[in-house]
Structure formats: C-alpha cells, structure tokens
Amino acid sequence: MWVRVIAAVACLLAGAAAAETPPPGAEGCGGCHGPPGRASSMPPLAGRPADELVTAMRAFRDGSRPAVLMDRIARGYGEAETAAIAAWIAGGGR
Numbered sequence: 001m002w003v004r005v006i007a008a009v010a011c012l013l014a015g016a017a018a019a020e021t022p023p024p025g026a027e028g029c030g031g032c033h034g035p036p037g038r039a040s041s042m043p044p045l046a047g048r049p050a051d052e053l054v055t056a057m058r059a060f061r062d063g064s065r066p067a068v069l070m071d072r073i074a075r076g077y078g079e080a081e082t083a084a085i086a087a088w089i090a091g092g093g094r
C-alpha cells in the first residue's frame with residue numbers, strides 16, 4: 001500500500017518538474033494557436049523550429065508579411081522576448 005502511495009507521489013513530482021514555465025508573453029499565443037496537438041482554426045505552432053517562428057514574427061513586425069492580426073501582436077514583443085517564446089514553443093510549449 002505504501003509502495004503505491006510513494007509511486008504516485010513520485011509520478012506527481014516528476015510531472016511537476018517536467019512542466020516548464022512559459023517565458024513572459026508566451027501564455028497568450030496558445031489562446032489562439034492552441035496547445036500542442038489540439039486542432040485550432042489558427043495555424044498550429046507547437047514543435048515548429050524556433051528560427052522559423054522568429055523569422056515569421058520579424059516579418060509580421062516589420063510589415064513585410066501581411067497579416068490580419070499577427071502584425072499587431074508581433075509588434076508587442078522585442079527580439080529577445082520573441083526568441084525566448086519561439087524556443088519555448090519549439091520545445092513543445094504552445
């Protein structure tokens with residue numbers, strides 16, 4: 001019985017350690033783009049290469065890529081913030 005309780009606690013602790021904290025600003029992306037594996041009407045981002053995301057955000061920011069929404073959203077983030085968010089998303093975050 002105790003063995004089971006200890007195993008359950010160990011599982012919970014391992015889960016908590018694995019759950020990474022998103023960098024500032026990254027929480028908002030999943031609201032539209034959806035968490036990993038969830039179908040959404042927005043283009044899914046989770047698991048996409050970080051450099052691809054950074055390039056897209058830069059193009060949205062400088063207006064070279066036309067957008068309905070992302071141009072305005074991208075302008076809210078600097079290069080360093082964008083890089084941190086892109087790395088987190090590429091690692092499987094949302």
Ligand code: HEC
Pocket residue numbers: 025026028029030031032033042043044045052053056057066067068069070071073077085086
């Ligand atoms: C309000 C909803 C919304 C939020 C919040 C949002 N996006 Fe988007 N995103 C869109 C839409 C809509 C598009 C399609 C381009 C457009 O028309 O703006 C898009 C497109 C993109 C694309 C291009 C994807 C592709 O495959 O072409 C990237 C990269 C992206 N978003 C990154 C982000 C990041 C990073 C965040 C968080 C900082 C974010 N988005 C937050 C709505 C959103």
